[in-house]
Amino acid sequence: MSEHPEPELAERAAERHVVVVGGGVAGLVAARECAKVGMRVTLLEASDALGGAVRRAELDGVVLDAGAESYATRGGHVRKLVAELGLTERVQSPATGGAWLAGVPGQEPAPLPIGGILGIPANPFADDVRRVIGWRGAWRAYVDRLRPPLTIGHQRSLGRLVASRMGARVLERLVAPVVSGVYSAHPDDVDVDVAAPGLNAALTRVGSLSGAVDALRGQQQSARKDKAPGSAVEGLIGGMGTLVDALRADLEKLGGVVRTGSPVEALESAGAGWTVAVRPVEGDEDPDAADPGTLSADSAERLDADAVIVATTEDAARDLLAGHVSDLGDRQAAPQIEIVSLLLDAPELDDAPRGTGVLTVPGSHVAKALTHATAKWAWLREAAGARHVVRVSFGSQGEPTATASLDDEAAASLALTEASALLGVDLSRDQLVGAHRARFTQSQPASLLGAAERRAASRAAVEAVPGLAAVGAWLSGTGLAQVVADAAAEADRIRRHLLWD
Numbered sequence: 001m002s003e004h005p006e007p008e009l010a011e012r013a014a015e016r017h018v019v020v021v022g023g024g025v026a027g028l029v030a031a032r033e034c035a036k037v038g039m040r041v042t043l044l045e046a047s048d049a050l051g052g053a054v055r056r057a058e059l060d061g062v063v064l065d066a067g068a069e070s071y072a073t074r075g076g077h078v079r080k081l082v083a084e085l086g087l088t089e090r091v092q093s094p095a096t097g098g099a100w101l102a103g104v105p106g107q108e109p110a111p112l113p114i115g116g117i118l119g120i121p122a123n124p125f126a127d128d129v130r131r132v133i134g135w136r137g138a139w140r141a142y143v144d145r146l147r148p149p150l151t152i153g154h155q156r157s158l159g160r161l162v163a164s165r166m167g168a169r170v171l172e173r174l175v176a177p178v179v180s181g182v183y184s185a186h187p188d189d190v191d192v193d194v195a196a197p198g199l200n201a202a203l204t205r206v207g208s209l210s211g212a213v214d215a216l217r218g219q220q221q222s223a224r225k226d227k228a229p230g231s232a233v234e235g236l237i238g239g240m241g242t243l244v245d246a247l248r249a250d251l252e253k254l255g256g257v258v259r260t261g262s263p264v265e266a267l268e269s270a271g272a273g274w275t276v277a278v279r280p281v282e283g284d285e286d287p288d289a290a291d292p293g294t295l296s297a298d299s300a301e302r303l304d305a306d307a308v309i310v311a312t313t314e315d316a317a318r319d320l321l322a323g324h325v326s327d328l329g330d331r332q333a334a335p336q337i338e339i340v341s342l343l344l345d346a347p348e349l350d351d352a353p354r355g356t357g358v359l360t361v362p363g364s365h366v367a368k369a370l371t372h373a374t375a376k377w378a379w380l381r382e383a384a385g386a387r388h389v390v391r392v393s394f395g396s397q398g399e400p401t402a403t404a405s406l407d408d409e410a411a412a413s414l415a416l417t418e419a420s421a422l423l424g425v426d427l428s429r430d431q432l433v434g435a436h437r438a439r440f441t442q443s444q445p446a447s448l449l450g451a452a453e454r455r456a457a458s459r460a461a462v463e464a465v466p467g468l469a470a471v472g473a474w475l476s477g478t479g480l481a482q483v484v485a486d487a488a489a490e491a492d493r494i495r496r497h498l499l500w501d
């Protein structure tokens, strides 16, 4: 709908109050969309900072991204938002050094081959591919060129498709590290048709999986063939936290009210609208200690709303929605992730020995991946001076993070040891200027098998309740590109409901 409504509509909009619960990117985008048409908007965030998985850390004066560090350019949704917020001049592409791969049995780390899709190579005999999968792996992968394509139905499991056509080495050494690094998921669970649209159709057309990768890469006009994996992303000078700051500033400029330290405990339907119970957090109180779901405490503050948009993580959303929404379906498995950011005084990293970072073959290392952030982002290199920022990621589907039971000191030591191993450089404790750890629950990607159906069912159940919406990565799929587009669409649905129904 138009963001500049007719005067009569503007009057109606000003009488409507929307409460948004959760101040991650989904909540901020949804709140801003409602505020744009003149509605009264209150955004309530449990913690003392906005942004959720977009999180900042400061190490010895260097401000860096402790969570999400970029966005996918796919769909153009985030870029459009960035432009609307006047941040276009801050857009920065990552360095082209590309990622490396570590943990291939019997091999030193090597650059991740270029020109593939989700790690699937277009040419198994290319030097950079063969270096990783060996001659045996390359000949097995070549069988793909000789085998007829599956003509009756097609294989939707990425893992099974790759294993059957190109063999275990391509799957385990190339595809699994990329899929685990990007999605925190196993390739068997990833839906090819969502993760790589058009690949199955190209396979039927050209007769082989490697040929399909080649054909699809050729079609992707925006992606040059020599682009390194992961390069279809952008970041912002100053970090992704600048997007959160700009969203907040614009929301407040549009008249929205933003409250941090305000965990919502419960929702109650009240006539045609809602009552939202919030218990402001005092001082050092832990917002997570609140017990969402009941309206028992008299001390809770109550806000009236014509509509509520729940924009929290999945667990909190389910607690708040229970009792109002008939069937949200099963809770999804959500891996715990920890990122330990290290600020290092280490001139031996000046030449970026492992490009912009390292992905690991699942099971080969304690850490899942490493980003050499000062090699990847020019803005951060400038901000860090002669020092280096390295982010070590722990945790994947179904396993507790290796750092889970460690104190901060021990977690920093483990991250330093892993960084030394993955970067191939001896990093000592006295080179560590500072360390920061951040824990997250990672929502599942939209490309998991069955995810689209599960999410559509949950969404339909929420939409059946008038004046209620739910947004966020657990419903849109993880990644800012999905989260932003989905939150804007849901906010539009609520705007229409409040103004027209």
Ligand SMILES: Cc1cc2nc3c(=O)[nH]c(=O)nc-3n(C[C@H](O)[C@H](O)[C@H](O)COP(=O)(O)OP(=O)(O)OC[C@H]3O[C@@H](n4cnc5c(N)ncnc54)[C@H](O)[C@@H]3O)c2cc1C
Pocket: 021, 022, 023, 024, 025, 026, 027, 044, 045, 046, 047, 049, 050, 051, 052, 053, 054, 066, 067, 068, 069, 070, 071, 072, 262, 263, 264, 265, 292, 311, 312, 313, 316, 337, 339, 440, 441, 442, 443, 471, 472, 473, 474, 477, 478, 479, 480, 481, 483
């Ligand atoms: C470590 C990590 C790295 C990532 N890197 C990237 C990347 O580089 N690029 C990319 O595109 N995507 C990345 N992602 C994914 C992306 O960051 C997320 O999908 C997205 O930020 C999720 O936004 P959200 O608003 O749905 O949820 P969140 O960011 O989780 O926000 C939910 C908010 O709700 C609040 N909340 C919870 N309960 C309550 C309550 N009861 N009352 C009030 N508030 C409450 C929380 O405190 C939180 O602020 C990354 C994710 C993680 C975890």
